Amino acid sequence: MIKTRQLFDQETWTFTYLLFDDESKEAIFIDPVLEQMERDLSLIDRLNLKLIAVLETHVHADHVTSANEIRKITGVKVYYGSKSGIDCADVLLDDGDHVKIGNEFIIAIHTPGHTVGCTTYLVDNKLFTGDTLFIGGTGRTDFQGGSANSTYESCRKKLFTLPDDTLIYPAHNYKGLTISTVGEERKWNPNVGDGITKEKFIENEKNKNRPYPHRFDIAVPANMECGSDSPNK
Amino acid sequence: MIKTRQLFDQETWTFTYLLFDDESKEAIFIDPVLEQMERDLSLIDRLNLKLIAVLETHVHADHVTSANEIRKITGVKVYYGSKSGIDCADVLLDDGDHVKIGNEFIIAIHTPGHTVGCTTYLVDNKLFTGDTLFIGGTGRTDFQGGSANSTYESCRKKLFTLPDDTLIYPAHNYKGLTISTVGEERKWNPNVGDGITKEKFIENEKNKNRPYPHRFDIAVPANMECGSDSPNK
Numbered sequence: 086m087i088k089t090r091q092l093f094d095q096e097t098w099t100f101t102y103l104l105f106d107d108e109s110k111e112a113i114f115i116d117p118v119l120e121q122m123e124r125d126l127s128l129i130d131r132l133n134l135k136l137i138a139v140l141e142t143h144v145h146a147d148h149v150t151s152a153n154e155i156r157k158i159t160g161v162k163v164y165y166g167s168k169s170g171i172d173c174a175d176v177l178l179d180d181g182d183h184v185k186i187g188n189e190f191i192i193a194i195h196t197p198g199h200t201v202g203c204t205t206y207l208v209d210n211k212l213f214t215g216d217t218l219f220i221g222g223t224g225r226t227d228f229q230g231g232s233a234n235s236t237y238e239s240c241r242k243k244l245f246t247l248p249d250d251t252l253i254y255p256a257h258n259y260k261g262l263t264i265s266t267v268g269e270e271r272k273w274n275p276n277v278g279d280g281i282t283k284e285k286f287i288e289n290e291k292n293k294n295r296p297y298p299h300r301f302d303i304a305v306p307a308n309m310e311c312g313s314d315s316p317n318k
Numbered sequence: 319m320i321k322t323r324q325l326f327d328q329e330t331w332t333f334t335y336l337l338f339d340d341e342s343k344e345a346i347f348i349d350p351v352l353e354q355m356e357r358d359l360s361l362i363d364r365l366n367l368k369l370i371a372v373l374e375t376h377v378h379a380d381h382v383t384s385a386n387e388i389r390k391i392t393g394v395k396v397y398y399g400s401k402s403g404i405d406c407a408d409v410l411l412d413d414g415d416h417v418k419i420g421n422e423f424i425i426a427i428h429t430p431g432h433t434v435g436c437t438t439y440l441v442d443n444k445l446f447t448g449d450t451l452f453i454g455g456t457g458r459t460d461f462q463g464g465s466a467n468s469t470y471e472s473c474r475k476k477l478f479t480l481p482d483d484t485l486i487y488p489a490h491n492y493k494g495l496t497i498s499t500v501g502e503e504r505k506w507n508p509n510v511g512d513g514i515t516k517e518k519f520i521e522n523e524k525n526k527n528r529p530y531p532h533r534f535d536i537a538v539p540a541n542m543e544c545g546s547d548s549p550n551k
């Protein structure tokens with residue numbers, strides 16, 4: 086069983102995940118935040134792990150990734166979904182591709198909707214959903230190739246068809262909740278849970294007047310390059 | 319295995335824990351925060367759980383507990399350690415006492431130091447350490463009957479003697495870390511880890527000029543009564 090550490094960036098309310106295998110000591114970050122790189126790499130040292138990869142769920146619009154900086158420092162490869170439209174990744178994952186950690190496989194599931202290239206990662210009974218599926222919510226669909234139709238399909242046909250007790254680890258939560266399950270979200274998610282038709286979901290998304298993300302103009306260009314240089318330089 | 323949900327209060331950086339048993343649906347809160355009561359009780363409903371108790375690790379100085387309000391609303395009992403010096407609890411737990419949830423037992427371990435009445439709760443391989451032991455730290459020892467000597471003894475003799483892979487769930491973290499293990503803290507904790515003698519720990523605690531907690535004068539009197547009324551009333 087791959088072990089998981091949930092890490093939180095208070096400034097952007099972002100969850101980063103450290104996945105590691107206790108036997109081989111191989112470790113992977115999902116969605117690391119640039120400002121937290123020192124903390125995150127310290128944790129690798131402290132746990133005596135060997136970082137082997139950085140996985141991104143998508144091109145983030147609310148924070149800058151530390152993927153590029155971590156790659157420079159450690160030499161590990163950076164993985165994105167193949168539809169993300171970027172040139173900076175070492176490996177582009179198609180739907181169903183995997184990344185090996187220890188003797189286990191992290192499966193990439195293409196879950197477009199929030200962005201066209203969004204990828205959810207599955208290992209054991211854990212889903213790392215990025216901004217595709219939140220606890221009681223879904224990622225906005227109004228930029229970066231977002232599509233309400235796709236989010237609905239991704240959640241209902243690709244995520245909610247997994248076993249009810251599959252754990253959901255999202256990229257954000259703004260209420261202090263940390264994890265959920267497929268069963269809970271399928272039943273209770275007010276956006277995309279049971280009883281919400283695709284037409285209703287699309288209509289609801291259209292009527293959401295979400296504010297322009299205040300880091301968008303910094304984060305997206307930087308993340309198209311797998312993140313900018315460390316602010317500490 | 320008892321399931322755990324970690325809940326976060328962004329305002330006071332406090333972790334609350336929901337423990338529940340999937341079969342009996344019995345649930346317990348550890349250290350719930352007054353301002354988050356609505357969120358927390360909603361989660362009980364959402365998961366179709368039956369709340370049976372509120373456990374406090376100690377009389378908090380940085381936030382007001384929702385124990386009293388939850389007791390009023392749900393009728394459940396409020397538990398504190400027997401040395402906490404309060405009159406408002408329904409049950410005072412001595413060292414080694416237990417609280418039953420489903421078919422399992424939560425064991426109360428008296429771990430004085432941060433306060434004279436601090437209690438750590440153990441269930442399965444999980445320790446809920448309150449402010450006794452943090453990830454890479456320990457709770458301040460300069461008020462509420464605090465004692466550096468006691469913190470050292472509590473950590474080294476009562477907590478660090480548990481198996482290395484015992485998970486540590488603290489009441490706070492200020493860096494976005496969420497869990498640790500006994501092995502990590504025994505080895506790496508800069509305050510109380512291996513290599514730090516009791517004399518050194520006591521000296522270090524004496525030299526810490528920690529600021530007066532800005533909620534102290536509100537939180538402590540309120541928490542001596544198991545928490546004040548809801549701010550939403």
